[in-house]
Amino acid sequence: MITMKDIVLEGHPALRKRAEKLTFPLSPEHQELAKEMLEFLHNSQNPEIAEKYGLRAGVGLAAPQLGKSIQMIALLVPGFEEEEAILDEVWINPRIMRESVKKACLKDGEGCLSVNREVPGIVLRPERITVKYQDVNGDEFVRTLNDYEAIVVQHEIDHLNGVMFYDHINQTQPMYIPKGAVVIGE
Numbered sequence: 001m002i003t004m005k006d007i008v009l010e011g012h013p014a015l016r017k018r019a020e021k022l023t024f025p026l027s028p029e030h031q032e033l034a035k036e037m038l039e040f041l042h043n044s045q046n047p048e049i050a051e052k053y054g055l056r057a058g059v060g061l062a063a064p065q066l067g068k069s070i071q072m073i074a075l076l077v078p079g080f081e082e083e084e085a086i087l088d089e090v091w092i093n094p095r096i097m098r099e100s101v102k103k104a105c106l107k108d109g110e111g112c113l114s115v116n117r118e119v120p121g122i123v124l125r126p127e128r129i130t131v132k133y134q135d136v137n138g139d140e141f142v143r144t145l146n147d148y149e150a151i152v153v154q155h156e157i158d159h160l161n162g163v164m165f166y167d168h169i170n171q172t173q174p175m176y177i178p179k180g181a182v183v184i185g186e
């Protein structure tokens, strides 16, 4: 099972490379990796397992964070109360096709499973995105997301392009939120 020691930290080259597109059918190794990545997120959101293995509660994970420079991300965005998760899946070769002009940000900024420090600052991202991706079988999907799930997906796709969340923080005014931006978590 994947635990925190398998997740590379900032400074690892895989976090600053463009990840390779995958072809289908996926190799058995890549099929197994997809399963393990989603299982890590489920484990990390299970209080007993997370406690036992010291897992940070993850909502998304990108293959480069495991040192694998391939275009694969796992997403587990919980629903509200006990309803099922909003996103519980692995996306291959995701590509943002459209993005809104309107921006959104998390009130308290972002963190990262590969960053073991607080990096204060607002991370502005398009509030709504349309993403094309393939599932582990190679079937193609187009999906429009907004708000929190759009932020998670953009954070993970950034990892496939060697981008870290703090690359988006305005160095001169890190806390500045432009007028008209949607603030999530208020």
Ligand SMILES: COc1ccccc1NC(=O)N[C@H](C(=O)N(CC(=O)NO)CC1CCCC1)C(C)(C)C
Binding pocket: 045, 056, 057, 058, 059, 060, 061, 062, 065, 078, 110, 111, 112, 113, 114, 151, 152, 155, 156, 159
């Ligand atoms: C169940 O957990 C939650 C429930 C409700 C709100 C938030 C969370 N958890 C998170 O935001 N978790 C973050 C996360 O997984 N990531 C993913 C990551 O590092 N991917 O590479 C960072 C988030 C920052 C914005 C979007 C993803 C960490 C870095 C704090 C572990």
Ligand SMILES: [Zn+2]
Binding pocket: 111, 112, 113, 114, 155, 159
């Ligand atoms: Zn991250």
